[in-house]
Amino acid sequence: MYRTEDVLATLGMVRQHKLDVRTVTMGIDLQPCGSPDIKTLCDAIRARIIHYAGRLAAVCREVEARYGIPIVNRRIALSPIAAVAAAHTAEGYVAIAKTLDEVAAEVEVDLVGGFTALVQKGWTDGDRRLIGVLPEVLSTTKRVCSSVNVGTTAAGINMDAILAIGHVLKDAAARTADHDGFGCAKLVIFANAPTDNPFMAGAFHGAGEPDCVINIGVSGPGVVKAAVEDLVTREPKVTLGQIAEEIKSTAFRVTRVGELIGREVASRLGVAFGIVDLSLAPTPQVGDSVGEILQAMGVVRLGAPGSTAALALLNDAVKKGGSFASSSVGGLSGAFVAVSEDSALADAVERGDLTLAKLEAMTAVCSVGLDMIAVPGDTDAETLAALIADEAAIGVINHKTTASRLIPVPGKGAGDRAVFGGLFGEMVILPIHAAGGSTAFVRHGGRIPAPLSSLRN
């Protein structure tokens, strides 16, 4: 027998606070598909994706109905294509991207990740070809997402690759100028990329993973915000320690929902269950925002002093609650500060409270990094590369994942509005202070060496 109050509390998370499973992401290993003939390779990739993911959409709908929890997105993460297609020409890479775009539509997934290269220490010819075709792929496919890992704590930071990506961003933005440079929103530049991240655009199926696996990205900014708001309203003199406890217990319930859905989907498909990613992922809807949680904690103007400390508290409490809820936690697992996707953060940018420098500081204590940030269209490739390098350095030095998803919006400048639509949202373009002031540094190229692991101050 269930207590009515318990039933209504769980139901309230879904009804009133927008709790959902943000993504059921199926990871598929493509290594067995390798072939020197491009058509054979594309056919093998198509067959393998359909074999595993052919019933993914139907099963997600069944599980959604069974538990009454919305599954917002279904996605596929693949082995890094740079390795799978290493023997092929640039045209071959484009052919693979088009195959992925088609097969993703066929199996009813909205995005497919894994058009990826891991170049933290150096890059192969295949990696170069993949990075070279990114502007074409990002501008001519709808569902294909790409990521490049440019640094790790063990290897350091590949500055040659970062500079190349600066130029890729300029080119991809120009090719999608009619959509405010949206092509760049499908490209994530990582340091210390996780191998089991279910969130796009950075999901790929990394080394050490099984043939096929189900990973879950939960959502819950609305639920956490409601819990904090209720607590603060009930007990105005509440301490930050008590707020952290409230967030922990809410994160527990959110994580449990994710694990239940993930295990059920995996079980019905006959594949392995991987992890729940604890990340609080915002959407542009009001009430589904990480920024609003910080506001509920008392940081009314996001970007004000205290924003970083509040975000650190939130991020840590979510991880503690989630880790107690499940032993299968992985991916990025932290709060996202994806600016255009988070209405409160986007509003703070528009008011001038939240700056690029403050965002960079905040990314030192949360996942993922400078995410979904529109910058002036005339920003040069070297400055974009330098921004990416700064963010990668925060990750590499602090033994954590960081990432950059920057969109130089063609024809628009700081203060203009960039509109990406749907879950990608919109925002006022942020200025980059002292742009162009580090060109010589970036053009040195080479590799920033791996950091020392002792003397950690």
Next chain:
Amino acid sequence: MHTYIVTVTALDRVGIVQSVTGTIRDQGGNIVELSQTVLRDYFTIILAVEFPEGRNTRTLSAAIIANGGKFDLNVEVIDAGTTAQQPVVPNAERFIITVLGPDRAGSIHEISGCLTSHGVNIVDLHARSEEGTFSLVMEAFLPHDLSPTIVREELERYGSEFGLESYVQHENIFLATTEPSPVRVGLAPTVEGDAVVPH
């Protein structure tokens, strides 16, 4: 063994449980299941009691009333027989059905009518109306071949006219979010790292 179902209702007072269960013990019965609640100041208890030999239901009822004289008990005793009952809905799974919205006369009757037409068996139900707002939470067994979507759509079709929201959710979601024990799913979990549909 002979099983009897005993129900007792009275205005709530301290000591009714002790009185009723004492009579059953003195009569040689063993309580195998019991559920008790107080609803709007009225005490209600239902018990399943086993006796080694058959009993006269009227005599048993009279004994409970006589021993609990000061409580003015209303007692009903039913002979449940000696054979084990088959489940009303075989191979069923337990779902939690929640209906929320404005209160109106006849809601529970009409909701239960929607469920009856699909062979859904209600096993636990709690409903209340407070300040014009109606909330109903029930545990119900859905036949294995009945999709919860069909039940939800049926309830929504009925409720849309009156502004009622309906939810049909497998019980595991509530176990997962309210208990720290390991997550349970409906089907056997796959061994981690092992795809059972190799390619």
